[in-house]
Structure formats: structure tokens, C-alpha cells
Amino acid sequence: MRRLQPDDLLLVLGPRPSVDVGAWLRDGLREAIRSGRLDHGVVLPSARTTASGLSLARGTVSSAVDELVGEGVLVSRPRSSVVVADVARPAGGEDAAGPVVVRPASVGTPDPALFPRAAWARAVREAMRDLPDADLGYPDPQGLLALREALAAHLRTTRAAPVSADDVVVVSGVAQGLALVGGVLAGAGAGAGARRVVVEDPASAGALEQLRGAGLDVVPVPVDDAGIRTSELPTADAALVTPAHQYPLGVVLAPDRRRDLVAWARDGDRLLLEDDYDAELRYDRQPVGALRGLDPQRVALMGSVSKLLSPALRLGWVVAPPGLRAALVDAKRRADLGCSVPEQAAFARLIATGAYARHLRRTRLAYKRRRQVLLDALGRAAPRLTVEGVAAGLHLVVRMPDAAAEAHAVAGLRGRGVPADALSAASARPAAWGVVMGVARVHGAVVAEVVDVLRAAADGGLVPMVR
Structure with a gap:
């Protein structure tokens, strides 16, 4: 395995400019990897060695490397090294048309450099060691019982939400949860015209896409500095809200509007979809409790590990009201038969050991x-x-x-x-x-x-x- 020294980097990157050395390092490494001048598996010198050898601030080096790790062109090995990833390159060498296509990070993507690789690897090992043979068949479409129990305990503690393991349906992220719930809602309205779902305005384009893809009509209701304007709620069958941290405006739904929203749901026997996408990332105080705590019969609480661990895991959950649960589990079964058991078991272990x-x-x-x-x-x-x-x-x-x-x-x-x-x-x-x-x-x-x-x-x- 080839290990670079700072002098090797100078040959790869070319003359150092007098300004914007961070961009010089980042863009130069990206281009060298794209063109094949740095092969898969090449080990970069440490941030400290690079900074010293190139007369750069260590933070400048770390920032450039972190960005390239996030793009997927470098791979960080905790307590070990950073190596060049195995990326696709244009056929015909570096003169072929087009750069390497790397999916850009979304606005809500966490820093991949913070992923707890060692803790996750340990959880995978321990979970697979203890997993009964019976759990290696087709999964329970509702989710692995150990994970549902761990999630229920976690959500009761951190989100003040009344949750039991029977309430939890494990899904492949909130995106799938919305698509499945949307399909159940649309099916319930079959023959009676499209079902209407209230959404916040502004809102996540991805969430709207899932609801519309299920055949639902979305009805925007404005958001101000106290959250969705409950005085303007129209006649509809359900509402999708982000009460703990509205996306994208970042406001918190005011207490009186939380009560008004739940009253609206009760009055019309409506379903509230609570997207709890990043509620635990509150920095100035404890986050407000989940809306589900006001009415477990009408609120479906949805969350995932996409903001807190990684969207690559494709693990999420819907805490479903009793009237939704059976139809949601059936929809999950028909969609993909259930989520990966080894990853469910590892996540359950991560929660149970306190590592999460x-x-x-x-x-x-x-x-x-x-x-x-x-x-x-x-x-x-x-x-x-x-x-x-x-x-x-x-x-x-x-x-x-x-x-x-x-x-x-x-x-x-x-x-x-x-x-x-x-x-x-x-x-x-x-x-x-x-x-x-x-x-x-x-x-x-x-x-x-x-x-x-x-x-x-x-x-x-x-x-x-x-x-």
C-alpha cells in the first residue's frame, strides 16, 4: 500500500498559491483522484504531518480532507489513516469527458466524519454473535422486536412520547414512512376522490414528493414565527408537521398552536404526521416533547437515524396510532418484506449499550x-x-x-x-x-x-x- 509524504503531495498538487490554500489542497486532491494520478488505496499523510510539511494550518488540512471524505473520494479510517477511495473514473483516462459524479450532500446531511465507526462495528459484531438463527430468515415486516423495544424506551425518555414496542414500525427512513402512510391514506379514500393532506409552507420538497407520489393532494398552510397557522387550517384528512424544529424556517410550534392542531385532528377524526427529523439536535435547551404526547390515538411520530448517524443506514420508524398500525405493517410487507435484520440488530445494540x-x-x-x-x-x-x-x-x-x-x-x-x-x-x-x-x-x-x-x-x- 503506497503511503504519501508531504513532498509527494507537492508534486501532485503543483505550486502552492499565496491565497486560498484550502481550496488549492481540496481541489487539487479531488482532481488527482479523478484523473487517476492518485490510485485507490493510496494513504495520505496525517493532517499534522501534511500541515507541517506544506506550511499550512492543521485546521485547513482537516477541513479539506473532511470535505473530500464527505464526497466519498477519500475514506477515513478512525485512529488509522485516510486513504483514496475506489471511485469510478471516466473511460479512456483523464482526458475523457466529465468529472467523477458524486452525489452532493443535502442540506440536512450530518458530517460523515463524526459517524461512530468503532462503536458501530462493535455493535454489529456483538449483535450478529447473539442473533438467534430464527432471526436470519425473512424479517418481521413490523421490525425486529429487540429494536422496537429499544426504540420505544429511547423515545419515551428523549421525546416524552408514550410508546410501546407494539406501536413501532421499522421503515427505511422517513421517506419510506411517508410513502407508506401516504399509500394507506390514499387507499382509504379510494372511490371518494383524492385525499387532502395539510402541509407547512414552506416545507421539504422531498416530503411533498412522497405525499404526491402516493396520490394525495397537498394543501399548503403558512408558517410564521410560532409555527403553522392553525387558525387557517382547512378541511382535510391529515396534516404533516415538523413541530419540534420546522423545516426549513427552524421555528418551534407554539404551545397554543400544538393544542389547536390536536383539537383540529380530534374534531375531524384526522391523522397528524409528526416528522421528528432532528428534534434531538437542540443546542440551547432540552427539545420540546413530541406532539404524540398530546394524543397518541391520532399522531404518527416519524423519525430516523439519517440526521444523527447517517442516511446511508436507511433506518427509520413510524410510531403508529392503533388505527393505522395493521395497514402500515401490511404496506411495509408488500413494499419490501422488511428492513435488513443485521442493521436493525446492530442499531438495537447501539441503543441498549448507551453508545447511541x-x-x-x-x-x-x-x-x-x-x-x-x-x-x-x-x-x-x-x-x-x-x-x-x-x-x-x-x-x-x-x-x-x-x-x-x-x-x-x-x-x-x-x-x-x-x-x-x-x-x-x-x-x-x-x-x-x-x-x-x-x-x-x-x-x-x-x-x-x-x-x-x-x-x-x-x-x-x-x-x-x-x-
């Missing part, structure tokens, strides 16, 4: 620090910019003065590998402009680049070019 809780504490602290560093930098360099939302989650909303500024900010951030979406695109109404920005991996040298992009876009100037 320890991981949450560590990541909350890391994301809290990164968020505050970015906010402090924005406050110093661009005090006129308005940042919205409570201290929570993996994204920020930064308001922009007009459509052009919004477009420049989104393009500038994406050009630097920072996930970003246009706020105006998330709303069915004419809305104020802004950028919804993923901040999980914004740290080190990337902070200054983000601040420069946002300030330049808001001031109507040219966004700094990526060097």
Missing part, C-alpha cells in the same frame, strides 16, 4: 460549536444579515434581499461544496428570499469562505470565485 446516547452528546457538542463559530463570524463580517431559527439542527436560514442575491448565494455555496437551497423554492406562496444552508461540515477554513459568499451576495456584488 454517547454519540448524540458528542455530536450535539460538535454541531453546537460549529454553529456558534459561524454565527459569530457572520455577526462580525455581515451584521446586516438575518439568520433565522432556534439553536438546533443541521441547517440555517439566511435571508437575502432579492432573487438575484438568493441565486448568487446558493450557487456560491454549492460551488464550495456547502449544501444550499433557495428558500423561495420551498414555498407555494410568494415568499421572502433566502438561502437554506447545511452547516454540519462548515468549520475551519470553510467558515470564512461561507461568510464571504453570503456577504457578497447580500451586498449585490460578485460572489468570490472558487480558486
